[in-house]
Amino acid sequence: MRTFQLVLHYDGARFAGWQRQPDARTVQGDLEAALARLCGGPVRVTGAGRTDAGVHARGQAASVQVPDRWTAASLRRAMNGVLPQDVWVAATHEMRAEFHARFHATARRYAYLLGTDADAMSPFRRGREYALVRAPDRARVDAAAAMLPGDHCFRAFAVKGTAPADDEHRCVVYHAGWREREGGLAFVIEANRFLHHMVRFLVGTMLDIGWGRREPEDVARLLAAPDNSEVSAPAPPHALYLDAVTYPADLYLPPA
Numbered sequence: 015m016r017t018f019q020l021v022l023h024y025d026g027a028r029f030a031g032w033q034r035q036p037d038a039r040t041v042q043g044d045l046e047a048a049l050a051r052l053c054g055g056p057v058r059v060t061g062a063g064r065t066d067a068g069v070h071a072r073g074q075a076a077s078v079q080v081p082d083r084w085t086a087a088s089l090r091r092a093m094n095g096v097l098p099q100d101v102w103v104a105a106t107h108e109m110r111a112e113f114h115a116r117f118h119a120t121a122r123r124y125a126y127l128l129g130t131d132a133d134a135m136s137p138f139r140r141g142r143e144y145a146l147v148r149a150p151d152r153a154r155v156d157a158a159a160a161m162l163p164g165d166h167c168f169r170a171f172a173v174k175g176t177a178p179a180d181d182e183h184r185c186v187v188y189h190a191g192w193r194e195r196e197g198g199l200a201f202v203i204e205a206n207r208f209l210h211h212m213v214r215f216l217v218g219t220m221l222d223i224g225w226g227r228r229e230p231e232d233v234a235r236l237l238a239a240p241d242n243s244e245v246s247a248p249a250p251p252h253a254l255y256l257d258a259v260t261y262p263a264d265l266y267l268p269p270a
Contacts, residue, residue: 022041029044029068052092113265126253152224155224166187171236201213219233
């Protein structure tokens with residue numbers, strides 16, 4: 015058997031999320047069906063994270079073990095030949111046998127896209143970004159985002175009960191900030207881990223700050239809060255993208 019990392023792009027609009035479900039279409043389910051067809055038997059696909067229904071990916075990572083007749087190039091080519099059009103293997107890398115897409119990840123990066131120009135309501139854009147009638151105040155959302163880098167407890171920005179009771183809900187945020195993009199803004203955040211709905215709660219709260227409904231200092235107060243009772247409603251999922259997952263270099267095998 016050989017171990018590979020799959021780097022995946024997918025449009026989350028028609029998926030009920032990443033994780034396999036018995037009676038709903040999922041990304042993991044489609045990938046495992048494709049690999050079973052190619053390998054002649056069940057193949058388990060392990061993702062770096064479980065994206066929710068409607069969330070997209072431009073750099074999701076997954077680990078698989080397949081028979082040793084496959085190379086990185088042949089596996090990518092064959093998978094793209096049988097996968098549906100809304101899932102694409104952008105790259106394959108041969109990895110050390112112990113590679114695990116979730117446990118070996120050292121960082122994950124997400125982007126949340128806002129559409130703020132007159133064309134944001136176009137049907138070609140509004141399913142891929144959050145179209146706003148009124149743009150948030152940039153200085154206020156920048157001030158809020160500046161409080162996020164570092165090692166914090168994000169219990170207030172997570173769905174209650176989705177993490178184990180003994181989990182401290184701590185995440186190390188390496189970078190968080192807003193940037194200009196064509197037609198709007200993007201919030202980009204990179205951290206060692208993310209909690210359920212964490213990015214969407216952060217964006218929803220910062221939008222309320224940007225519209226004057228809350229103050230930037232509320233972020234610091236929420237980072238110290240014992241629960242999520244005072245967080246803003248989460249931003250919708252369709253504008254969220256998993257952009258990249260990072261692994262230690264020594265897990266990669268040299269190209270054949």
